[in-house]
Amino acid sequence: MARSIGIIGAGFTGALLALHLLRRCGDQDRIFLIEKARRFGAGLAYSTGNAHHLLNVRAGNMSAFSAEPDHFVEWLRRLPDQTRAMIDDDPPGPSSFAPRGLFGSYVQQSLAEAIWRGQGGDRLTIVNDEAVGIEREFGGIGVKLAVGRKLVVDTAILAVGNFPPAGTAGPVFGDPWDERALADLDPKAPLLILGTGLTMVDTVISLLDQGHQGPIQAISRRGLLPRQHVGAIPDETGEIRLPRPWTFDPPPSGRSLVALTQVVRRTIDQAERGGRGWRSVIDGLRPHTQRLWHELSHVERKRFLRHLRPWWDVHRHRAAPQVMARLTEARERGQLQIVAGKVAETKVAEDGVVVQVKLRGGDALATYRGARLIDCSGLNSDCTKLDQPLLKQLLETGLIRSDALRLGVDVAADGALIDRDGQAAADLFAIGPITKGAFWEIIAVPDLRVACEAMAARLLPAAPESQPADFGITSSRTIAPSRSGRGAG
Template identity: 40%
Template sequence: MTTEHVVIIGGGFSGALQAINLLRHQGPRATLIERRGAAGRGVAYSAAHPDHLLNVRAGNMSALPQDPDHFSRWLERHHPTLVGGFAPRLIYGDYLGELLVEARAAAPDRLTVVEGDAVDLAPNGEAWRVALADGSRIDADAVVLAPGNLPPHIPPSIDPAILPADVFIAEPWGSDLAEGLTDRDEVLVIGSGLTMVDIALLLDARGFRGRIVALSRRGLSPRAHAAVTPSTLDMRPPAEAMALLRHMRARSAEVGWRAAVDEIRPYTEGLWMAASLEERRRFLRHVRAWWDVHRHRIAPQVAGRIAAMQADGRLDIIAGKLSAARAALSGAEVRFRRRGAEAQETRTVRRIINATGPQGDLLRSSEPLLQRLIARGAIRPDPLHLGIDVTPQSEVIDAQGVAQPTLLAVGPMTRGTFWEIVAVPDIRRQTWAVARKLSNAHWVGGEGL
């Protein structure tokens, strides 16, 4: 069947870039559905604060894989002082929004953006029918799911129902985290990764001068970028988790840990795909936390601010596990056990902010569309429950294990298949490949416009 119309559900970075790439490949007509109304930005680039910077230098942040300097040239025109550095995420959102506007202007008859909430998706003969919350329907020959990152799970030790409404923040984006706080208050952040860094910067920028305690199982936080002399490998790194860890330690001693991490980036997707299910589990259990803080680094100026907050006693990162939280007169009384300790500690905090990172388990998602697709058997969780199960071609696998060429998924929810699919360089390659597939460009080797 010829693909004449593609519906893309989700207008964040992944969905918007999918639409742009379809146009650049002279592909089928596309309809982009975005519930928030600001297509092209998503949470990462719309709910940020001006102090929130990209975690990758501008030179590596082009949205177009065939034009690696595209974002740098855009910065030269609009924000020349930021070229070569770490641009604010809000500015990157402007860049993505402009890309989408330009794509629509160049082909107004081939791209429609719909502000709405897709709540159901069902087969319609050989095609698909998308149902929106307002009762409208959109038919399509193919559908691309681009849900972005799902909200974090609520830690099992927290029952929001027994805590005052302004004490527990289940999802940090879209809330004024500093509202109602005084400099005498203490804030507990569950998690110590990139989201924690954003929260600390935001509270600091809002004028909060109280204490922030970040609690995570290992107490690891993202490392900083630094100047690196690029290096390359003479042979493919080992796929077995512990052998890879030994390899990384040896290479770190030779070329430095940053270069050692960077040099295996071209191999990580292939290593993940080649690894057995048990090897992937072993990696997630023993290596993931260490990989994340070394792989997903922060800008040096951000690292400097975090270090200054720690030196001032305003930020404390603790390795430990939260065991309970209950309402108290001035917030919540929390109990936790430090890593390696037997005794529990108790303290009173004014606010608890959930920064455990995006969830991926479809079976725990409250998204109506995903719930209905699971119930219908149109999608299934990947074996590790990191997201939606897809083939290496991004085709969604149904409950019977059958790949569906006209139902695809892109972005972070496909990490179970690709693993490295949360950053711009990875998603731009994926959406480019899916656009070629839907445009039949993969049969003729076309590279688009």
């Protein structure tokens, strides 16, 4: 029986899911990949044109396919010399940190190759439009598009990813990825940044690249900076290898956050004493994190978010050494200052912004002034507060609900969306960062690619026997979607 599947969002997750579905689908099946932005496969993370915005994961862990760990590294090695020169290591290897924009091109090219390898047929349809609503109707799921047309499919998957904070008002930039945030800036102007995580790091790198000389003050409650990856270490044969994650034996488990933290601390002590370092332990937790999250009660998860998350984030999501070296230099020459404290008040003044900060560890209030304030304090995940037509409509009609911790949408273990009444859908799914409430560790590529493989197997359990070993796709086309009826026309 022919099946039709609509994927909403073509960042890394949506594009990769399409690739995996294409590997499994038959001649009569149809996949629709719907993306509102012009660029498919890149999303927020990999659209940056700045070659100094590096991946925060080594190339050896960034393959789009878990069964082919060298896929991305080999792609990097095949790049023309001029493009490869953007990468610090020559030749690039598993330990390299490549520019994020290159990774976007890699995903795009993987999708394009899958399309070009085909020989006729219509399995993948690219739809360049915004999905603004979903409704159940006779014969399937109707996905309403902003142009006013509708696609009808058997199954729809939300792969809508990361939502930047909104709300730019005068000199206060709610969205740090808004091009205007750093444009037309006096190079000597003082600047304020909210947040001291990876987005702040990106913003400071962009400022340094554009020759900014003015002081930059970055403020967050604890003033914690992302830790950095260790540099590449050659083994005894001179070969550069990826650092080996710690093997937990027995695997960590338990419902108490305190007990779990003790196990991790003890293991870190052991790793440090044995010369393996704390990073190996944090990386060794990765295969267990989703299960551990699942085992924790709601109260324990809340406790984790309140007390441990900032520490977890800076140790888990690390920056490339060459990126952190530039930040350290900026701090040492006094241009970048990290302020630990809670913002008490933000006022727009004639010449910019004035922020009052209650400094950490006391009651002292400090005043900071900047020509602009750029909010790098994090992505939006509370879908009840997002100004997105699709999510608003889905919440209003009860087809989705927020997860209990407001980290995204509520889903079952297989990604099925849970509706207002607590029922898991058979035809509506979500995948990627908006499922963080259920899985927690579902943000970075190594976890997303596994999720895409599992989702493809869930939706198309039987790969057709006639499929070739690689992509079973025959061709694709770009469409102007139909007003109604199954599929597009």
